[in-house]
Amino acid sequence: MKLIKPILAFIFFLSFSIQLSAETWNEPWQKEIIKKAEYFVLGKVIKNGENGVEIEILKSFGNSKIESKNILISGFSMLRMTSSSGHGIHLDFDPNQTFYLFLVKNKDGNYDIPTPTSGFALLDEKNTVTATYRHSYHQALIPQDAYEKTYSAIWDYYKTGKYDQKIVLDFINENIDKAPAGFEENEISTFFLQHAALETAYLLDISIDFKRIQKFFVSDNFHSRVSTLQLLANSKDAFTKAFLLEFIKNAEMPNFEKVIAIKSLWNIGDIDYQKKLIALENSVSDEETGFGGNIMDPRIGTYFPTPKGAIQDLKNKK
Incomplete structure (x- = not known):
């Protein structure tokens, strides 16, 4: 349990190491980010320079493809500043890091992500994704296959209105039919998957009978209660x-x-x-x-x- 608490402090109240003096902003919710994004890709950081972050595109999802092998992320599409010192903002990406990215093309022909702290999900060397389904304040560590399974469906749904229902429903049902997991070391992986399942159901407008998810609402887990209350909007x-x-x-x-x-x-x-x-x-x-x-x-x-x-x-x- 000693190890899990620091991990959760990082994941669920993520504190970024961006060099800031008084720059603050109003962070968008993930649903809004998905709706407004034009491209969903997997990319590797080549370099982070004065003009932006150069990315090598490894994979594109859905029907909208980025044809260029390399692109430049040079701005932010949903950045709503609430205070500023005038020092400027940059992305804290390091060379050779790999990210899933939600992008829009800007007027210069380059690409924007929503904010310096949203619109991306880090894929680490263990094929684990630091995933956002609700808000960047509330993140979860998800296996890469589960992330791509859920987000391929979410992306297709928001851009075409269609998705592979069987694959996603199997994932959702498998995880919500288990007992609600907590933050203990032997439960945390299950909790993250249950978080992804409940949030995916919400994003896909799937209605789930209250009796099946009531156990999450009555649990002592704040995140599971929030996911359940949010999901009830589909009923x-x-x-x-x-x-x-x-x-x-x-x-x-x-x-x-x-x-x-x-x-x-x-x-x-x-x-x-x-x-x-x-x-x-x-x-x-x-x-x-x-x-x-x-x-x-x-x-x-x-x-x-x-x-x-x-x-x-x-x-x-x-």
Whole structure:
């Protein structure tokens, strides 16, 4: 257990070694990154220079291919600064590192990733991927084959509307049918796979019966509870809607999880329940919450609303 805690501190509250003074930004969620990306590739870093990072393309996914063998990542497509010292920002990539990358082509003919801390997943020498399914604050160590299996499907779904359902459903079912895993050394690998399974189901708009995933919600694992609440957005049944509403109304529930539940209930799309949420605007907490982590982390500028703020945001978008 002594070894696992430092590992989790790195994985789930990742603190990047980018040289910054006061540069902070609002980090996007992974779903938004996938939707806006034009290319999904596996690439190897050739060099990191003044003009950007030169990448050798090893593999492209989906129908959109990058024809050039080598490309230059020279900017950021979704960088929303919240403070700046004027010192500039660069990617902390080292030569010979290998990454999965979500890219868009920029006006100079080069490529951008979303931010200096998102839109990439490191593949290490043991064929393990530091994977993001939800947000870069919440990452997991996933075997390369599982990462490509899930992300090939996710990418195809967002770009074509189709994907290999059998392969992905087999992966999801295999992992969520197991008992919820924790952070102990003999459970952590299973936990990471369960995290990937629940988040993949959410990203693919797969609805899973609440009885099958209830065990994750009642566990003492924050990440599994968040994944479950998020996944419930894909359900349309009366029980799920009533359950989410009662969860939101319960003053003892944590604010971070309430915000996820608010978004899920709203996104189900039931107008009556959206009205019920709006009616709760002045009774839910307005206490600030967030991802936590290191205050020196540049992602400290990431916006995460209070429960009241979440309802106001959704109401204003209506």
